[in-house]
Amino acid sequence: MKKVITIILGAIILVVAIYFFLPEILFGTAWGQKFFLNMEGEDVAYFYFKENQKSKDTIYMRGVIYSNTHNDIRQTLNNNPQLTTLVMEDVPGSIDDEINLLASREIRSRNLNTYIPDSGMVASGGTDMFLAGKERAVHETAKLGVHSWSGGDLEALEYPRDHEEHKKYLDYYVEMDIPTDFYWYTLEAAPADTIHWMTLPEIGKYQVVTNALDLNKMLRLQKRLASDAFKGRGAGDNQLAQEVILSYFESINLKAFENGYKYSFPFQDENSGEEKTGTNLIGYVEGSKYKDEYFVIGAHYDHLGVVNDTIYNGADDNASGTSALLVLAKYFSIYQPEHSLIFAAFDAEEHGLFGSRYFVNNPPVKFSGILMNFNFDMISRNPKNEIYVVGTLPYPQFKPLIEKQAENSPLTISYGHDNPKDKTKDYWMYASDNGPFFAKDIPNITFSEEDHPGYHQPTDDFENINPEFYRNVVRLIRGSIEAIDQNYPAAEINSSSN
Numbered sequence: 017m018k019k020v021i022t023i024i025l026g027a028i029i030l031v032v033a034i035y036f037f038l039p040e041i042l043f044g045t046a047w048g049q050k051f052f053l054n055m056e057g058e059d060v061a062y063f064y065f066k067e068n069q070k071s072k073d074t075i076y077m078r079g080v081i082y083s084n085t086h087n088d089i090r091q092t093l094n095n096n097p098q099l100t101t102l103v104m105e106d107v108p109g110s111i112d113d114e115i116n117l118l119a120s121r122e123i124r125s126r127n128l129n130t131y132i133p134d135s136g137m138v139a140s141g142g143t144d145m146f147l148a149g150k151e152r153a154v155h156e157t158a159k160l161g162v163h164s165w166s167g168g169d170l171e172a173l174e175y176p177r178d179h180e181e182h183k184k185y186l187d188y189y190v191e192m193d194i195p196t197d198f199y200w201y202t203l204e205a206a207p208a209d210t211i212h213w214m215t216l217p218e219i220g221k222y223q224v225v226t227n228a229l230d231l232n233k234m235l236r237l238q239k240r241l242a243s244d245a246f247k248g249r250g251a252g253d254n255q256l257a258q259e260v261i262l263s264y265f266e267s268i269n270l271k272a273f274e275n276g277y278k279y280s281f282p283f284q285d286e287n288s289g290e291e292k293t294g295t296n297l298i299g300y301v302e303g304s305k306y307k308d309e310y311f312v313i314g315a316h317y318d319h320l321g322v323v324n325d326t327i328y329n330g331a332d333d334n335a336s337g338t339s340a341l342l343v344l345a346k347y348f349s350i351y352q353p354e355h356s357l358i359f360a361a362f363d364a365e366e367h368g369l370f371g372s373r374y375f376v377n378n379p380p381v382k383f384s385g386i387l388m389n390f391n392f393d394m395i396s397r398n399p400k401n402e403i404y405v406v407g408t409l410p411y412p413q414f415k416p417l418i419e420k421q422a423e424n425s426p427l428t429i430s431y432g433h434d435n436p437k438d439k440t441k442d443y444w445m446y447a448s449d450n451g452p453f454f455a456k457d458i459p460n461i462t463f464s465e466e467d468h469p470g471y472h473q474p475t476d477d478f479e480n481i482n483p484e485f486y487r488n489v490v491r492l493i494r495g496s497i498e499a500i501d502q503n504y505p506a507a508e509i510n511s512s513s514n
């Protein structure tokens with residue numbers, strides 16, 4: 017009898033122990049973590065190459081970081097020493113922060129770059145791992161989430177600031193060169209059981225990305241806009257190009273004026289004489305200091321369209337300026353300028369500057385608030401590596417600021433095409449979308465290269481551009497806009513003095 021009672025008692029104790037402690041024991045094992053995550057419809061983190069992947073320098077990651085992740089990443093890196101980039105597609109978090117920080121340090125020590133791709137989602141512990149990338153970039157449709165943590169009964173913010181629990185994260189961010197403010201911001205951003213999706217200005221403020229000017233994206237956009245499907249983006253028939261530009265505006269949350277992004281206007285087709293409708297696409301980034309003072313960053317997106325069944329793709333003229341405009345809009349959404357910046361993709365330039373003229377006659381803001389215009393027209397094709405900066409003769413106040421940028425540029429930077437008396441060069445002050453601004457005495461600077469054999473020819477194709485030249489021009493443009501934004505010079509001398 018005594019023996020039976022002992023057995024029953026033992027069985028009860030065992031059942032109770034299993035009930036209370038087994039999940040905890042199991043959760044301490046990789047197998048158990050996998051089991052519990054699978055029950056919640058999640059996967060544990062895994063690393064893989066895509067089928068048909070050409071080069072093996074990029075590896076992809078999905079799933080929740082868990083106790084095996086440090087081993088997995090170490091093994092993956094040992095087996096693939098050629099890896100340069102970790103693409104984090106869907107990494108919603110971590111269930112083992114100690115392991116996560118070890119795995120992340122491994123990523124940094126191997127100089128891996130991290131990237132969150134189109135429609136990617138990375139949050140919580142995944143965000144910490146993302147920060148381990150040496151170079152870090154985020155696709156404009158990707159989501160990056162942060163939140164606070166809780167330990168036991170306390171939320172992170174209830175621990176004193178100098179508590180050991182904070183220190184392990186703060187040490188990690190210091191090592192990753194992330195401002196420690198980022199850590200305190202994540203604790204405020206959302207409680208432990210929810211997620212805050214970072215905005216582009218937050219991503220800029222906390223140095224979350226290293227690569228805010230996405231020149232690879234720019235080249236992909238140019239290639240796309242200059243592909244046959246876009247029918248040469250002929251004004252009046254460039255719906256597809258409009259959709260690409262508008263969806264990019266939306267993806268970076270570019271602000272719209274009260275009438276939205278689209279501004280239609282009538283124009284006359286240069287060739288057929290037909291009355292058609294053109295469409296400017298316009299958004300803006302608000303300035304941090306001078307909200308009501310605007311720089312207009314403009315580029316025309318139309319080209320010649322289809323002529324006698326031949327598609328004129330206009331890769332350089334002016335898918336180059338358009339794509340630069342788009343990635344600059346993203347860049348300045350991440351790093352807020354002091355002045356407000358209007359990003360304007362103009363239509364019907366090729367028929368006679370209709371879009372930009374409509375803009376200056378019907379501005380979406382008070383005309384007197386428009387301080388200046390930057391115009392990009394043909395900036396990706398010059399085998400001599402030479403770019404023209406046009407407008408510094410009538411507006412010399414900008415020249416020293418641009419020259420300062422030019423010091424660090426591998427380009428040959430020439431000034432000119434802005435003197436009507438110089439008969440050795442075409443006069444470009446009315447030759448592109450800067451013209452209508454110039455006509456109304458709005459200071460303007462145009463970036464453009466000399467005409468090339470593909471100018472207004474069907475051979476103005478993506479294959480014929482000079483990608484490195486193009487990248488360097490856009491770096492120069494970015495620097496010039498920033499310098500002028502931060503040191504907007506007094507316009508004592510203007511076009512009237514010439």
Ligand SMILES: [Zn+2]
Nearest residue numbers: 333334393394
């Ligand atoms: Zn053009």
